[in-house]
Amino acid sequence: xxxxxxxxxxxxxxxxxxxxxxxxxxxxxxxxxxxxxxxxxxxxxxxxxxxxxxxxxxxxxxxxxxxxxxxxxxxxxxxxxxxxxxxxxxxxxxxxxxxxxxxxxxxxxxxxxxxxxxxxxxxxxxxxxxxxxxxxxxxxxxxxxxxxxxxxxxxxxxxxxxxxxxxxxxxxxxxxxxxxxxxxxxxxxxxxxxxxxxxxxxxxxxxxxxxxxxxxxxxxxxxxxxxxxxxxxxxxxxxxxxxxxxxxxxxxxxxxxxxxxxxxxxxxxxxxxxxxxxxxxxxxxxxxxxxxxxxxxxxxxxxxxxxxxxxxxxxxxxxxxxxxxxxxxxxxxxxxxxxxxxxxxxxxxxxxxxxxxxxxxxxxxxx
Numbered sequence: 001x002x003x004x005x006x007x008x009x010x011x012x013x014x015x016x017x018x019x020x021x022x023x024x025x026x027x028x029x030x031x032x033x034x035x036x037x038x039x040x041x042x043x044x045x046x047x048x049x050x051x052x053x054x055x056x057x058x059x060x061x062x063x064x065x066x067x068x069x070x071x072x073x074x075x076x077x078x079x080x081x082x083x084x085x086x087x088x089x090x091x092x093x094x095x096x097x098x099x100x101x102x103x104x105x106x107x108x109x110x111x112x113x114x115x116x117x118x119x120x121x122x123x124x125x126x127x128x129x130x131x132x133x134x135x136x137x138x139x140x141x142x143x144x145x146x147x148x149x150x151x152x153x154x155x156x157x158x159x160x161x162x163x164x165x166x167x168x169x170x171x172x173x174x175x176x177x178x179x180x181x182x183x184x185x186x187x188x189x190x191x192x193x194x195x196x197x198x199x200x201x202x203x204x205x206x207x208x209x210x211x212x213x214x215x216x217x218x219x220x221x222x223x224x225x226x227x228x229x230x231x232x233x234x235x236x237x238x239x240x241x242x243x244x245x246x247x248x249x250x251x252x253x254x255x256x257x258x259x260x261x262x263x264x265x266x267x268x269x270x271x272x273x274x275x276x277x278x279x280x281x282x283x284x285x286x287x288x289x290x291x292x293x294x295x296x297x298x299x300x301x302x303x304x305x306x307x308x309x310x311x312x313x314x315x316x317x318x319x320x321x322x323x324x325x326x327x328x329x330x331x332x333x334x335x336x337x338x339x340x341x342x343x344x345x346x347x348x349x350x351x352x353x354x355x356x357x358x359x360x361x362x363x364x365x366x367x
Contacts, residue, residue: 110173115151117177126146190252216238216239221241231261287324307336345365
């Protein structure tokens with residue numbers, strides 16, 4: 001034995017003895033990602049940043065699933081996903097089986113992991129969403145979970161959501177990460193009538209292919225949802241938000257502050273036909289969610305409004321600029337885009353399903 005070398009305290013393996021088994025390495029956790037139907041391609045594109053080349057499987061028209069090997073807190077930064085859920089699957093005949101044997105500790109660990117995924121907003125309560133959630137079986141599951149996790153069972157307002165569903169011959173338990181859906185943005189301090197859904201706004205931003213040297217204009221910006229999402233996605237050389245309604249601009253200012261973006265955008269209480277805001281151009285990216293004519297605006301005048309939007313955006317756009325528009329006025333937008341064929345080249349058109357509305361996202365490039 002060489003001088004200074006300690007003798008091994010590990011017992012030598014006997015000749016002919018089977019090799020020791022290595023502990024199984026964690027291969028990751030199964031996570032299901034819910035989203036608004038119609039946004040699957042955009043969601044898959046964003047998920048590449050967290051799952052890499054691992055396969056992403058379609059579960060339903062509003063959900064995909066993948067194996068995630070990294071820390072779960074990284075999922076809390078996803079922008080186009082409504083909510084991520086940890087999935088615990090068992091080949092068992094009934095939900096009550098999750099209280100048996102080794103399954104219950106796995107369920108407890110899954111709930112705890114989901115509740116603490118966002119260290120800034122740890123969840124201390126849970127609720128169960130399942131057919132027959134008031135039955136004796138689910139009451140027993142809730143009682144034992146509350147005792148094991150020391151989380152409060154609040155059937156109506158619990159912040160960690162558990163869903164039970166059949167899966168083949170067995171059952172799944174889906175546990176939502178964090179204390180609320182990702183779509184409920186923490187930055188939203190000021191609500192506003194007909195405000196854009198934040199995950200749709202994030203999808204619009206991704207479709208605009210943001211770059212840090214972009215000059216950005218949000219036209220008819222409302223309470224600033226799309227503008228906030230654009231500035232959270234990437235820096236911009238300059239950014240402006242324009243809306244004729246003073247209360248909308250006030251809400252946009254409050255929401256920018258809530259996102260920590262004070263001073264990153266200039267807001268104008270102006271008509272898009274005005275010239276004051278245009279001096280910051282020409283713009284590389286223009287984003288707009290014009291009034292749909294139900295809660296805000298007037299359907300009778302929306303063809304005129306959409307025509308103005310396409311013309312005015314072209315006036316202030318840099319060569320090759322991208323214009324992304326969210327609108328429920330499908331027929332009107334179709335006619336307006338066709339009439340503006342010499343100004344804008346259509347790139348893509350995506351239908352989204354959101355609370356009974358079926359708006360479309362139009363991506364156009366300046367000719």
